[in-house]
Amino acid sequence: MSVAETTPPAGTSRSAFHTADRPRWEDYSRCIHCGLCLEACPTFRLLGEEMDSPRGRIYQIAQADAGRLPLAGAFETHIGRCLDCRACQTACPSGVEYGKILERARAELAAQREVRGPKAWLANYVFRRLLPDPKAMARQARLLRWYQRGGARAVARATGALRLLGLAQAESLAPEVEGEFFRAEMGRTFPALGPRRARVAFLAGCVQRVAFAGMNRATLRVLQAAGCEVVIPAAQTCCGALHVHAGRRAEARELARTNIQAFAGFDAVVTNSAGCGSALKEYGDLLENDAAAEEFAGRVRDATELLAALGLPAGMLRPLPWKVTYQDPCHLAHGQRIRSAPRQLMAAIPELELVEMVRADSCCGSAGIYNVVQPEIAGRLLDEKMATVRATRAATIVTANPGCMLQLRAGIRRSGAADRVMHVMELLDAALEPGAAENPAAKPE
Amino acid sequence: MEKLRAIRPRLQALLGPDGVVADALGRMLYEYDGGVDRGEPDLVVFPRSPDEVIAVLRLAREHGLAIIPRGAGTGLSGGAVARDGGIILSLNRMRKILSVEVENQRARVEPGVVNLELSERISGTGFYFVPDPSSQKACTIGGNVAENSGGPHTLAYGVTVNHVTGLEVVLADGEVLRTGGMAPDMPGYDLTGLMVGSEGTLGVVTAVTVKLTRKPEAVRTLLAIYDQVDRAAETVSAITAAGITPAALEMLDGFTLRAVEAAVQAGYPLDSAAVLLIEIEGLQEEVAEHAAAVEAVCRQAGAREVRQARDAAERGRLWAGRKQAFGAMGRICPNFYVMDGVIPRTRVGPVLRGIEAIGQRRGLRIGNIFHAGDGNLHPLVFFDGRQAGQLELAREASREIIQLCVEQGGSITGEHGVGMEKDELMPLIFSEADLDFMRWLKQAFNPEGRLNPGKMLPTYKSCRETALATRPELGKTIEARI
Numbered sequence: 001m002s003v004a005e006t007t008p009p010a011g012t013s014r015s016a017f018h019t020a021d022r023p024r025w026e027d028y029s030r031c032i033h034c035g036l037c038l039e040a041c042p043t044f045r046l047l048g049e050e051m052d053s054p055r056g057r058i059y060q061i062a063q064a065d066a067g068r069l070p071l072a073g074a075f076e077t078h079i080g081r082c083l084d085c086r087a088c089q090t091a092c093p094s095g096v097e098y099g100k101i102l103e104r105a106r107a108e109l110a111a112q113r114e115v116r117g118p119k120a121w122l123a124n125y126v127f128r129r130l131l132p133d134p135k136a137m138a139r140q141a142r143l144l145r146w147y148q149r150g151g152a153r154a155v156a157r158a159t160g161a162l163r164l165l166g167l168a169q170a171e172s173l174a175p176e177v178e179g180e181f182f183r184a185e186m187g188r189t190f191p192a193l194g195p196r197r198a199r200v201a202f203l204a205g206c207v208q209r210v211a212f213a214g215m216n217r218a219t220l221r222v223l224q225a226a227g228c229e230v231v232i233p234a235a236q237t238c239c240g241a242l243h244v245h246a247g248r249r250a251e252a253r254e255l256a257r258t259n260i261q262a263f264a265g266f267d268a269v270v271t272n273s274a275g276c277g278s279a280l281k282e283y284g285d286l287l288e289n290d291a292a293a294e295e296f297a298g299r300v301r302d303a304t305e306l307l308a309a310l311g312l313p314a315g316m317l318r319p320l321p322w323k324v325t326y327q328d329p330c331h332l333a334h335g336q337r338i339r340s341a342p343r344q345l346m347a348a349i350p351e352l353e354l355v356e357m358v359r360a361d362s363c364c365g366s367a368g369i370y371n372v373v374q375p376e377i378a379g380r381l382l383d384e385k386m387a388t389v390r391a392t393r394a395a396t397i398v399t400a401n402p403g404c405m406l407q408l409r410a411g412i413r414r415s416g417a418a419d420r421v422m423h424v425m426e427l428l429d430a431a432l433e434p435g436a437a438e439n440p441a442a443k444p445e
Numbered sequence: 446m447e448k449l450r451a452i453r454p455r456l457q458a459l460l461g462p463d464g465v466v467a468d469a470l471g472r473m474l475y476e477y478d479g480g481v482d483r484g485e486p487d488l489v490v491f492p493r494s495p496d497e498v499i500a501v502l503r504l505a506r507e508h509g510l511a512i513i514p515r516g517a518g519t520g521l522s523g524g525a526v527a528r529d530g531g532i533i534l535s536l537n538r539m540r541k542i543l544s545v546e547v548e549n550q551r552a553r554v555e556p557g558v559v560n561l562e563l564s565e566r567i568s569g570t571g572f573y574f575v576p577d578p579s580s581q582k583a584c585t586i587g588g589n590v591a592e593n594s595g596g597p598h599t600l601a602y603g604v605t606v607n608h609v610t611g612l613e614v615v616l617a618d619g620e621v622l623r624t625g626g627m628a629p630d631m632p633g634y635d636l637t638g639l640m641v642g643s644e645g646t647l648g649v650v651t652a653v654t655v656k657l658t659r660k661p662e663a664v665r666t667l668l669a670i671y672d673q674v675d676r677a678a679e680t681v682s683a684i685t686a687a688g689i690t691p692a693a694l695e696m697l698d699g700f701t702l703r704a705v706e707a708a709v710q711a712g713y714p715l716d717s718a719a720v721l722l723i724e725i726e727g728l729q730e731e732v733a734e735h736a737a738a739v740e741a742v743c744r745q746a747g748a749r750e751v752r753q754a755r756d757a758a759e760r761g762r763l764w765a766g767r768k769q770a771f772g773a774m775g776r777i778c779p780n781f782y783v784m785d786g787v788i789p790r791t792r793v794g795p796v797l798r799g800i801e802a803i804g805q806r807r808g809l810r811i812g813n814i815f816h817a818g819d820g821n822l823h824p825l826v827f828f829d830g831r832q833a834g835q836l837e838l839a840r841e842a843s844r845e846i847i848q849l850c851v852e853q854g855g856s857i858t859g860e861h862g863v864g865m866e867k868d869e870l871m872p873l874i875f876s877e878a879d880l881d882f883m884r885w886l887k888q889a890f891n892p893e894g895r896l897n898p899g900k901m902l903p904t905y906k907s908c909r910e911t912a913l914a915t916r917p918e919l920g921k922t923i924e925a926r927i
Contacts, residue, residue, distance in 0.1 A: 032775040034479045035519035038583045039559055048491065048538045048557075049466070050474040050518065059474060074470040091582075093708055093772025 014067025021107040021249050023061050023100075030096045031058045037098075040091035042363045042381055043081055051078045054088035054098055061105050071112055079105050081374060083367040083381075084245055086334035090361070099335070100285060106247030127248055131206045131238040132255055138181055141210035182213035187234030190220055197227035197310060200301075201266035203259075203280070205273050205402070206238040212402050218429035219272045219303055225316050225432055226307055230270075235262035239271075240286070241279035245368045249286065256283045260296045269296070272303045272425050274401035275368060278335035302332060304400055304424055308341035312348050317431040319351040324427070325394040325418075326354060327385070327408060328361040329401035342400055342424045349431045355392040366407030382407060386415040395419040398427050449487050452508040452532075456490055459500050464491045475515070475533050479580065481782055481836070482523030482865050486513065486533040493538050495613065495621070495651040502649065503619040505532060511895045512617075514645040516557065516588030519580040521783050522864030524592060524644050528899035534649060536587050543652065547572055550657045551610065551627060556587025556650050563655070572657040575602045578860070579768045587650050593642030595860035597693040597767065600818040601726070602658070604860065606641040611654035614640055614647070617891050622648065629656075639886075644862055645897035647890040661692075661726035665736045666754040666763055669721040669743040670714055674698055676747035677719035678794035681817045683742050684723070685790065689735050693724040694818030695767050698797075701774075701812035701825065702766070708773035711766025712759070717749070721817065722767055770814050771825070778810070778827040782839045785861035786850035790820040799849045800824050807842045821859035822850065848873065863901045871903050 017023065037054040038044050044053040051060070057078060063069045079102065088098050130136050182204055192198075200223065208216055223230050236259055240252035260283065263269045271277045280300040287293040301309075326346065332338045339361070346354050365371055365381035385408070389397055397408050397418050408421045422430075456465045466472065466489040476485040487510075492498045505512050511531030518525050527533055540557035547570045554563060560581040564573040576589055577596035588594070590612070595604045602608075611625030624636040631637075640647060671677040677696055684691065697705065697720050702713040713720050721743070725735045740751045754760040774781050788796050797813060804811035804826070812825040826842050828835040847857050847870060857863070857870045871880060883902055890896075 029779045030775045032479075032772065032781070033477055034580065034772045035517055035583050036580060036769070036772055038517055038519075039562075048535070049471075051466075051471055056474045059477070060470065063473060068473070069470060074468055078470075093769035094775025095708055095773075096775065 016064040016067065016069060016071045017108045019108055019111045021104050021111070023065065023104040023108070025065070027097055027104075028058050028062050028065075028101050030094050031055055031062075031092075032094055033059065034093070036093060037088035037091045040087040042083060042085065042087065042365075043377065046377060046380055052081055054092075057082055057105075058096070058098065058101060061101060064105075071109055076109055076113075079109065081377060083330070083363050083365070083370055085330035085363040085367055087330065087362065090334045090337075099282075103244050103247065103249075106245070107249045108247070110247030123246075127243055127246065127251055131242065134183070134186075134206065134209060137206055137210055138183070141181065180213060182209040182216045185216070185220070185232055188232055190224055190230040190232075192227045192229045193224050194227055194313065196229050198267065198306075199229045199231070200268040200270045200306065201263050202230050202232045203236060203239065203263075203269060203271040203273070203276055204232055205271070205276055208273060208402055212405075212423075215272065215402070215423050215426055218423070219425040221432060222307070222425050222428045223270070223303070226310060226312055228270075228306075228310075231266065233262045237262070239273075239276040239279045241275045242368055244279060244282075244286065252279075253287055256286055256293065259283075260292055263296065263299075267299065268306060269300045270303050270306055271300070272400070272423060273403075274302060274329035274332035274335065274338075275403055277302045278331035281336060302336060302338055302341070302400070304332070304341040304345055305336070305338050307428075308344045312345070316433065317349050317428065318433050320349050320427075320431045321351040321353075322396055323353045323355060323392075323394045324396040324398045324422075325357045325389060325392040326360060327357070327364060327389075327397055327399040327404060329399055329404050330361075330363050330367065332400050333361045342398075345424060345428060346398065349428070352427075352431070353394075355394050357388040357392045359388060364404055364407050364411070366401075366403040368403060371407055371410075378407070382411045383415070386411045386417040390415070390417040396427075397421045398424055400424045448508045448510055452504055452510060453488065455504055456488065456501065456532075459504070460490055460492060460497060464493070464497075465489070466491075475518075475535075476526065477518070478515075478521070478523060478525045479519045480521040480523055480861075480864075480866060481780075482526050482528075484523070484526045484528045484865070485530070486527035487530045489533040489535055491535050491538045495539075495615065498534070498536075498539075498615050498649055498651050499619045499621065501532075501534060502615055502617065505895065506618055506893075509893070509895070511898050512649070513897050514587070514591065514649045516585030516591070517559070517580075517583050519584045520588060520592060520862065520864065521785065522592075522858070522862040522866040524862050524864040524897070524900060525588070526865060528865045531895075531898065536649075537585060539651070540585075542566060545570075545657075547657065549627060550659075551654055552657055553652060553654045554586055555652060556585060556590070558586050560584050560586055560589060567657065570657075571660055573660055574655055575608050575658050576605045579771060581768075586653050586655065590641050590650050590653055591643070591645050592860070592862040595816070595821065597695050597722075597724075597764075597816060599816060599821075599860070600694055601690055601692040606638055608656045608658070609637060609641055609653060610656055612637055612640050612650055613652035615649045615651055617648070617893065617896050621651075625654065627654070642862075644864060644901045646887055646901055647896065649896075661732075663727065663729045663732040664692075664760070665725045665732050666760045667721075667723040667725070667736060667739060667743075668713070668752045668754070668763055669723065669740075669748040670717045670750045670752070671719045671721070671747065672717065672749050673747065674719045674797055675794050677721055678797060678817075680721060680743050680746040680748065681793050682791045683746050684739055685818075687738060687742050689725075689738055689742075691723050691735075691739065691818060692726040693722070694816070695722040696720070696793075696813070696815055696817035697722070697767070697770065698813040700810070701770065701814045704777045704812070705766045705770045705773045705814075708776055709762070709766045709769050711762050711764075712752075713766055714750075721748075722763055767814070771823075774812070774825055774827070778829065780828050780830040780836070780839075781812075782826040782828065782836075782843050783861070784822065784824040784826065784843050784846055785858045786822045786824070786847050786855060787857075787859040788820045788822060788850050788853045788855035790818065792853045792855075793817060793820065796822065796849060796853055800846055803842050803845045803849070807838055809839060809842050811842070811846075816859070819859070820855065822846075844870070865900055868899070868901055868903050871901075 050056040240255035243252035284294040365378035371378035515525035537557040539555040543553040828839040
């Protein structure tokens with residue numbers, strides 16, 4: 001028998017990790033490289049290489065910690081190619097919290113990487129100024145709206161200028177900026193219709209406020225119709241999910257502290273974004289040993305989770321004779337282990353037919369900003385997804401996360417596999433009995 | 446090094462830039478499989494067709510380099526690990542289901558097709574592929590063929606070799622051998638049987654014809670719960686004595702089932718000393734009758750309680766616990782060594798007591814989970830790889846366990862294969878004449894020893910103490926060979 005080292009000594013002076021946010025031995029050593037995660041991983045299925053598999057990435061991180069691998073080069077490539085979709089966490093019998101390990105490795109990469117020039121400037125602008133600041137977001141959104149509606153887009157697309165600038169993919173994924181931003185609603189309270197069954201605070205989301213205002217309003221109407229009084233605290237900010245994915249944990253912590261204060265005192269913090277919800281529920285890990293963060297995380301609910309637990313009042317929904325298929329958002333199904341709640345809510349709509357697609361819980365390629373930074377892999381995953389959607393013959397794809405909606409919309413534009421993409425809340429909203437379907441006058445908070 | 450420099454550009458020209466991995470990180474990522482052995486390859490190649498496999502083998506022959514075939518790398522005996530360098534030939538980009546003929550109960554697949562994927566793809570037909578190793582959602586059919594994999598349902602249906610009727614194999618010199626065929630039993634030597642379980646030492650499989658089996662009309666799953674391990678052990682032989690062959694008969698001891706329960710919530714009672722998971726398959730009436738009989742046998746042997754799964758969901762949960770058991774152990778200990786030994790089913794009780802004593806002597810925790818019905822044990826030896834000497838201690842305990850199995854009339858492996866983990870233990874169960882015969886056979890297919898070198902047959906390079914300790918009469922032969 002050959003003698004092998006199963007676990008190299010970790011965290012030694014030879015370790016390639018230096019910061020306090022380093023991946024922890026207690027987390028990564030739980031992986032016994034049994035390989036049961038392999039087929040659950042979209043990048044492994046696509047590329048067929050150990051380096052782009054969950055156990056392979058964990059092995060790379062363990063070897064880097066043992067000083068056997070430098071962080072530059074191939075390590076960065078493979079860690080960068082991960083979708084952070086957490087499908088491996090669902091598959092893992094050892095309970096390895098892969099997301100934690102990966103995000104910490106990315107924090108190390110971000111801390112050690114010196115990026116200069118326009119790319120770094122743009123990243124700093126987006127993460128530090130744009131996402132946390134609704135006013136800046138609104139300004140940029142207006143510009144984008146002018147571009148999308150004023151004919152400039154038509155010119156840019158027609159002349160091929162976008163492809164020349166390498167922006168074609170990003171451009172096709174940009175959200176359609178909506179006419180009226182979700183701004184007047186901030187700081188207000190929306191009463192429950194009928195007897196009040198719960199009082200909840202709503203996370204409006206940074207991108208959602210300018211690009212998904214309609215979806216936010218639909219969520220409000222559905223929550224109200226289900227008997228929730230909904231408060232939208234004005235002091236809230238971006239959840240920090242994209243920062244954590246990109247390894248920018250210090251900035252994410254600041255945002256987390258702001259939100260914990262803004263949402264203090266509510267029974268539940270509700271979000272219609274699976275990505276945001278997952279990040280909010282992980283504030284306890286982000287702000288280590290912080291009791292308030294743990295307590296906050298325990299109060300976060302996805303809108304589908306809240307409504308399925310609460311139950312919909314009788315007579316709330318009218319028949320909707322549609323054929324739909326449901327895409328599990330990774331950060332709902334894998335990140336938060338919520339699969340049955342959205343399906344339960346859809347089943348409550350009379351005459352609605354849900355046709356399950358194959359591998360509904362496999363990533364569509366959106367994965368935060370993955371489709372922008374890894375367009376090639378994201379595009380191939382989207383093509384596969386569209387083929388499975390087409391096989392269901394459903395006209396509507398339903399999902400529960402804005403990022404997935406953008407990616408799926410780009411998918412149906414180029415494939416024609418379905419007619420539209422809707423959020424579960426929008427679907428419920430469409431099925432609301434008339435009378436329950438408008439936002440009654442809101443009173444200030 | 447010279448050889449590698451020469452072959453690399455030729456492989457790249459053949460397979461394209463993403464078909465060859467040569468960088469330090471990439472090679473490091475192919476130094477492991479699902480077990481504890483390690484060995485870094487010099488190159489990893491990813492052919493996409495049988496023609497590319499042929500070309501790779503011809504090049505390797507020309508340059509005198511070793512080839513190590515690999516599927517998903519979920520094996521537990523180092524079968525897909527490059528023991529002394531060489532080229533890993535990864536088959537997981539060859540994953541087409543070539544044909545399915547339900548009326549002939551056959552399917553033809555490429556080696557990289559994932560075990561469970563085949564059954565899922567044909568699920569509408571009422572047929573499935575029987576072998577169900579615990580890694581079935583990730584392991585490949587090519588890997589199953591190489592290791593002659595088993596699984597819980599081996600008891601009633603047999604191992605992989607009983608479900609493969611033909612193979613296409615590329616030999617060391619690039620020649621193609623086609624074995625078996627559509628007929629269930631072909632004349633001539635049983636070359637299919639020879640190839641299945643040969644662990645990549647005779648050739649590289651590029652297509653597999655498998656037998657499809659009709660799903661049983663009815664399935665009933667029982668969970669028998671015990672306060673004493675011995676009573677569970679006695680039940681195993683009592684069921685056979687009663688004239689019933691369950692489709693599966695699995696056992697988990699208390700320590701193991703508690704860890705599993707934390708991971709999977711399968712429904713195993715936390716305060717029990719052992720549980721038996723028993724599955725009965727067949728026609729409706731027969732199943733009901735056998736289930737009642739099995740339940741009676743369990744109670745008679747001292748089961749505290751016997752539960753029957755009420756529906757498919759509960760059945761799924763009971764099995765999820767068993768199938769994910771190895772992985773779930775990562776929760777309780779940073780490292781463990783999965784053993785694979787075989788004993789006669791009548792010896793389960795004494796062997797379990799013996800295993801416990803071995804663990805106590807060495808201060809190691811040992812859990813037990815296994816295919817009780819066919820006496821295929823999987824003791825799990827827990828250790829902390831960070832502490833110096835712990836791995837060696839675990840290996841020593843494991844060797845002792847295997848010796849115990851052999852003394853009780855059993856074997857050194859049931860289904861995980863010999864690989865580089867147990868090649869030196871082969872003399873425990875085979876005479877030197879037996880082994881020589883196997884060497885001749887290997888010589889015929891693999892004369893230069895370049896196919897998966899250092900696997901399956903003892904090289905007597907290390908650990909000869911093991912062989913000497915148990916079979917002193919071998920001493921002279923071994924000395925003569927070194």
